[in-house]
Amino acid sequence: MADARSHVLAGTRGALHVHEWPHPRPRYAALLVHGYGEHGGRYAGVAGVLGAHGAVVYAPDHTGHGRSAGERVVVADFEDVVSDVHTVADLVRAAHPGLPLVLVGHSMGGLISARYAQRHGEELTALVLSGPVVGNWELPGRLLALDEIPDTPVSPAALSRDPAVGAAYAADPLVWHGPMKRPTLEAFE
Template sequence: MPHVREHTLDGVHGSVAVREWPHPAPRYLALVVHGYGEHAGRYDGLAARLTGHGAAVYAPDHVGHGRSAGERVVIEDFEDVVTDAHAVADLARSAHPGLPLVLAGHSMGGLIAARYAQRYGAELSALILSGPVIGAWELPGRLLALPEIPDVPVSPAALSRDPAVGAAYAADPLVWHGPMKRPTLEAFARTLAAVAEGGDVGALPLLWLHGDDDQLVPLPSSRIGAERLSGGRLTERIFPGARHEVFHETDKEEAFAEVLRFLDRTLPR
């Protein structure tokens, strides 16, 4: 596991905890944005592959998540989370000016990354989306139609075929194990619409990774968003039998290899 540094930034709604997996002489920067209810510390595996490939890696805990400020899992406006992520990119660029920047987002982080690319795409060299919440994701609408949000947390078994992944998730004190909250669901619905209406990312190279047994963010609904977001430079890799977290799956090494092959093709040499 690579060495980790900790930073704290002033975010839109309080302090934002940032993890850095440093590289002594990086050739590019990677910004990793995590999913709903989790935190940046769950991305040590991806960060290790990226630092081994020449990246300095940075990842915030979003507001209401991990070690950052805010009521747990409450995000009232994803535009503010994008702004916080951009501040993390500025931190990375101030330490390593002039390097290409790669953005990788998983699940809810895929929604954040998509919106980031629409707002700041000119600053990016590549975009990677894993099981992204984009397109026709129906869960927010279904839950918001109910008088009360049911207390049904994310099932650890839905994450990966590897039972150790679910066990670690269930035991992680920085992971939220309670119900979703109405303000966050409302923000999801608004931002899904904003991404759908926000246009494509033009010539920005886009890699989309998804498990075909993803029950949390079903493949067909996400495909709509990935194809709409792409400006014609979409690379996709669908993993047979994989569940929601391809970077924690039993064939995760294939997912890591796909990421590195994509970056080898797209980053300047």
């Protein structure tokens, strides 16, 4: 798979950074939607596997995540993020007309991807949800009831059986390692 390229698009709340892993003869396009606190660049390994199976891969950094504009990890309204994903999907379709489009969402990205499918499902060939935050999730309500949200970051050891994955996560300056932000918790409610 070729080296990653970057795009900067106009998002709903400012500049939207998008990673692209090109493929010389793609059979389909995959659009990866990351989880809370991380960024699209963390999916280079997934992009490599998908690329080995014929995909050109795109992954935006959501508002407030990675290199995109916005206050760190603040998502005031998930509908804005869904609109940003649609902007990236437009880029993908313009660059690769007629290719099947597969949307892959992990955790918070699963929530965003599920909502995208509700709004724009006719544009997708497939939807893949990995540990999506959908349904009744108690954590936001419990944290919002507190005066101060505790600083309990994700344990790198909990991410993977591969210690190198956890070490890369812990060392990544574009990953948020602080507490969840109140506006984002409110958006989950």
